[in-house]
Amino acid sequence: xxxxxxxxEQLQYYNDTAMNSYQQLSEHEFERFLTPEVVRVxxxxxxxxxxxxxxxxxxxxxxxxxxxxNEPVDAEVVTIMSIVNALFAVGAFGISHILFERMFNNxxxxxxxxxxxxxxxxxxATIRAAMIVRMAILEGAAFFGLVVCxxxxxxxxxxxxxxxxxxxxxxxxxxxxxxxxxxxKNALLDIFRKNILKKI
Numbered sequence: 001x002x003x004x005x006x007x008x009e010q011l012q013y014y015n016d017t018a019m020n021s022y023q024q025l026s027e028h029e030f031e032r033f034l035t036p037e038v039v040r041v042x043x044x045x046x047x048x049x050x051x052x053x054x055x056x057x058x059x060x061x062x063x064x065x066x067x068x069x070n071e072p073v074d075a076e077v078v079t080i081m082s083i084v085n086a087l088f089a090v091g092a093f094g095i096s097h098i099l100f101e102r103m104f105n106n107x108x109x110x111x112x113x114x115x116x117x118x119x120x121x122x123x124x125a126t127i128r129a130a131m132i133v134r135m136a137i138l139e140g141a142a143f144f145g146l147v148v149c150x151x152x153x154x155x156x157x158x159x160x161x162x163x164x165x166x167x168x169x170x171x172x173x174x175x176x177x178x179x180x181x182x183x184x185k186n187a188l189l190d191i192f193r194k195n196i197l198k199k200i
Contacts, residue, residue, distance in 0.1 A: 030192050033120045042183035049135045050178045053142045064153045073155025081148045089170035092141035096134040103130040104195040138174040145170030
C-alpha cells in the first residue's frame with residue numbers, strides 16, 4: 001500500500017467516524033444544552049453588534065437635524081462613495097449568507113470529537129461563530145454606509161440633497177437581518193435543525 005492510499009484510507013475512516021458521531025445527535029437532546037444562560041450569551045453578543053451601529057446612526061441623524069455648517073464636501077465624491085456603499089451592501093449580504101452556510105459544512109468535515117456531549121457543545125460554538133461572522137460582515141457594510149452619511153452630513157451635502165441619506169439603507173439591511181435572526185431558543189433550535197441535522 002502506498003503512502004497516498006494509506007492517507008486516503010485514514011481520511012475516509014476519519015470522515016466516516018465523524019459522520020457516524022453526528023448521526024447520534026438529536027434536536028431534543030440539543031435543547032437541553034440551550035439553557036437560559038447560554039441563550040442569554042447569544043442575545044448579548046447579538047444586541048451589542050446591533051447597538052453599536054444604532055448609536056452611530058443616531059449620531060448621524062442628530063448632526064443632520066442640527067444643520068451644522070462645516071467646510072463643504074464635493075458632492076461627486078459622496079456620489080462615488082454612495083455607489084461603492086450600495087455594491088458593498090449587496091456583496092456583504094451575499095457573502096455573509098455563503099460563509100454562514102459554509103461554517104457548518106466545515107464543522108462536520110474538521111471535527112474530531114467523538115463524545116456526543118462534546119458534539120453538542122461544538123455545535124453551539126459553531127452556531128455562535130457563524131452568527132457572529134454573518135452579523136460582523138453586515139455590520140461592516142452598515143458602518144461604511146453610516147460613514148458616507150456622516151461625511152455627507154458634516155459637509156452640508158444632505159441639506160441640499162437629502163437623497164444621500166439613502167446610504168442608511170445598508171444600516172437598515174443590517175438591522176433587518178439582525179432582528180429577523182435574533183437568537184431566541186426556538187431560533188437556535190431551528191438553526192441546529194436546518195444546518196446540522198439536515199446535513200448529516
